[in-house]
Amino acid sequence: MSQHDAIEPAAESVSSETVRRRLREHDLALPTPWQLPAGVKIPASFVRVVGTRAFVSGHVPIAPDGSIADRAGRVGEGIDLPTAQQAAVEALLGVIASVERAVGDLERVRAWCRLWGMVNAANGFVDFPAVFNPASQLLVDLFGEAIGTHARVAVGLTGLPWNAPVEIEAELELHPATG
Amino acid sequence: MSQHDAIEPAAESVSSETVRRRLREHDLALPTPWQLPAGVKIPASFVRVVGTRAFVSGHVPIAPDGSIADRAGRVGEGIDLPTAQQAAVEALLGVIASVERAVGDLERVRAWCRLWGMVNAANGFVDFPAVFNPASQLLVDLFGEAIGTHARVAVGLTGLPWNAPVEIEAELELHPATG
């Protein structure tokens, strides 16, 4: 696959069951959907569904129980590249869990349109694509190229909520709801 | 309302008159749509309408007369959290004013899809969600949950135009134009 290959979403779909099985083959699992810390209320949706479009709020890395992963710090300072890559995968798994919760079953996903990968970056760190490559590859592994391929941004920011090392925002296209 | 509640836009709509009345109940008002400083020309649109989608350019806080609000500085340095929250509300009001100007009446708005909240952040400031929570809550108060709920990003950047403390970019879904 080249970055220039035109991959249009096809009619196929990949069920939650298939995604969970493929995750097990990677020794991974979806977390419980994100729970905000006690007392924190955000008047926004983790996933906003408008017709066949789904807009995903920025997700920091999530622990298996749905709490914010205990991984605060800047990439290039306290957080090294392998840890940042793992954090990006945890953020992506949180995104997938929120999408599943919002749409019922992941077979509703017609295409991942774009991922915005943000790094809480120390001055001088520039290897942003490397931080998100394992997460991007995982998305393609889980959903296949036709659904999982996505446009991407991978950049460095001054700060992220809860001093998280990375954050992922995303947009998806859904199959129309039936019934 | 939980962040995981699936809130799909309904057929209802909320008119400009209703939005303005609700703003008065909050002791707020829409500003004059944003006017750039004399001599500044930007070859882009404040709101780009493509079919039923509206893309809103990044908006800094706007004063009632449509000029850029006199509030330059970094959040966590010269600008404290309450001031940043007020600035975020002023940016959101500027966004709403530009949308109204672009679409005629706010009853055209079917759904707020996403808000991107950006903070001109001092090193060490991380409470980005708190900066935009009052603005997000106001949007839901003004338009109701079905229309006003949105996905959100709230992150810290190195700098914003005119050294503004915050900036908001947004995407909306519109009802089709009639006539």
Next chain:
Amino acid sequence: MSQHDAIEPAAESVSSETVRRRLREHDLALPTPWQLPAGVKIPASFVRVVGTRAFVSGHVPIAPDGSIADRAGRVGEGIDLPTAQQAAVEALLGVIASVERAVGDLERVRAWCRLWGMVNAANGFVDFPAVFNPASQLLVDLFGEAIGTHARVAVGLTGLPWNAPVEIEAELELHPATG
């Protein structure tokens, strides 16, 4: 043209041939579509087409041969405003080349919806709109106002991949594919 003028895309279209002719009149040309450095593989698409929407990954400035332009550095430190403006044009040309490669001929482009302009910014640099104004104007010159007008963000980040001075991400609306 005012930033508040409502410019809806019309039925017209502008072919690749016309875009290339207009570029020659500006003493510019499209680069070879972006080639990543040897050994760098990114499991994402430069342009993700989903139905009539095209999502463009973040593009750094591209040299005529498709390699990453040799222009690393921070705007406001090693990179001055005119150089940053030229880099933004080179990033935009790379975006257009990737879009052409993805859709076949630029006559498929119905509307440029939004450009996200990101600056690798030194502390204290705030003139982000100026960095992207020549690129935004060029887009309108090449495609005309009905197609080329766009919403825009122009902000400063801590870091960009390959320490590039600027990066542009974009979304477009396409005419439906025929045949």
